[in-house]
Amino acid sequence: MLGRSSFSRPASFRPENLGQNALAMIGNLCFTIFVLGVLIFTIIAATYEPEDPLFHPSTKITSFLSSTSNATFKSDSSVVRTGEDFMAANQTAFATFINITDVGATPVSVGEALECEGEVDKPIDCTDPEVFHVMMKAAIEHFKDIHFYRFGKPVRGSNDSSCHMAWRFRPKEGKTAAFYKDYRSFVVSRSENCTLSVVRIGDYHSGGNARKRKKNQKPGFEKPPPKESQEIATLPVVGEVVNDSLPVVESEGSFDHGKYLLYTGGGNRCKSMDHYLWSFMCALGEAQYLNRTLVMDLSICLSSIYTSSGQDEEGKDFRFYFDFEHLKESASVLDQGQFWLDWNKWHRKDGLGLYLVEDFRVTPAKLAGVKDTLIMRKFGSVEPDNYWYRVCEGEAESIVQRPWHMIWKSRRLMDIVSAIASKMNWDFDSVHVVRGEKARNRDLWPNLATDTSPESILSTLQDKIEDGRNLYIATDEPDTSFFDPLKDKYSTHFLHEYKDLWDENSEWYADTTKLNNGVPVEFDGYMRASVDTEVFLRGKKQIETFNDLTRDCKDGKTLPTYIKTNLYLKRNSARVQKCLQAEIAPRTSEHDYIQQSKLAFWIRRV
CATH class of the missing domain: 1.20.5 (Single alpha-helices involved in coiled-coils or other helix-helix interfaces)
Structure with a gap:
């Protein structure tokens, strides 16, 4: 080819x-x-369904706090979360506790021993360093489930053999970022050879003489915290003397140079605590954004869902439920009553201006340039447009941040929590048993009543909690004898067993009566739920109703679970909005609307 x-x-x-x-x-x-x-x-x-967006890091604390524990759109009487719940535990700071080896013994020389003859029956000198060391060692040896961080100097007690001493502590297995203060009486004896020993340690807060520490007085003994740890001073200290007196303006000149923000009217009164705090934090956030002092009404109307009378109750003090001392130290706030006294005295004389805003759609950004002394937001009578938190919706979400770190729970209530835990020596496990209305509603929670029966609870606990343990039961079941079968295996404890901590002979009763101008204060339903929940959270092992005891969902069966996943919200916002319209449109209660507001908040955020 x-x-x-x-x-x-x-x-x-x-x-x-x-x-x-x-x-x-x-x-x-x-x-x-x-x-x-x-x-x-x-x-x-x-x-893929990602983790609940409500459990993001602390940088998204505002989003986290916007969640609700009851997504069935029924009245929510649960306890609101506050700033200290989201503090990261500073392990460096908590590591500097006092060991028994840190408390050196005070040697007694032969000469001192000879001088001691004839001194056996003399009064105990509580200022003696040897007495101090003996008391510290006795406390560390006696309370094995707590860490000590500071001991105050002992002072004389009720008689010649009694000394009172205070200390700052934290439970060894504590999960909350907080310190506690206790002060107890010690009975100290001296033997024939002059050896000192502690015969008895009193109950929680029995050493009242050691409670108050003089200003600028150095503590008796503590380990210095690491230089890099600066968080200790910002942590709550439960048990310290509370100073929640009202702040006052020092002079006419100071008042004239101040800038103020005041919210008035609206539909926030007598709503759930969740609604109240959501609205109040919006006002506080706007005041922070505008660099103004928030003029706040300390008088709260307590919703009927928390009262024994079943009726809304006016005249409750903000300080009954929240830590006003921490708030006034963290933010610029004034009591509304005091403010109006000063305003009426000086505003005409000094030509102080008032800027009135009657539309919540006027954003905080539009008020940033206002020069008037007082900006007053006035809300009308038409719900839901008269809810304070409407101010922080829409474009305001990106500029107004709710300062949750400024709101802590009442330290008086937390002191009751500490007292209950101390009576169990901080060595207990806990179980939260939700029954009540949910157990009766078999349409939404078909298994709850059965799964929270004593027999079912025992079956669940047998592999989780050892026999004979202290078991604190936090529950909404009014008849605690319902749980009697658990007594065969555990030493059970309930909130009502500690009612002496808030009865007419208690410190809480005296303090709140004084705050309330001499009128006794009821330990209401919200306070009970708050204390009950906080004691539960301090158990070494914590067994929840949902996820642990029952197969039912916490939110019931009606609300789709996808509203809690930001990925689904992002892909299906139209479907969620349709769901919201179907669920909420027929209802008109404030609780329905605040849930819609929070869900819409998440839809926009994701």
């Missing part, structure tokens, strides 16, 4: 084309891998 080979190669396999073919094959392979990757990612994205 004229020099042509009988076996000819296809053009694509000729040597000069091999490089191009290899590049083409590699390109096709890469494209195939890319397509498969996109397909796999799409499948995962369509089926």
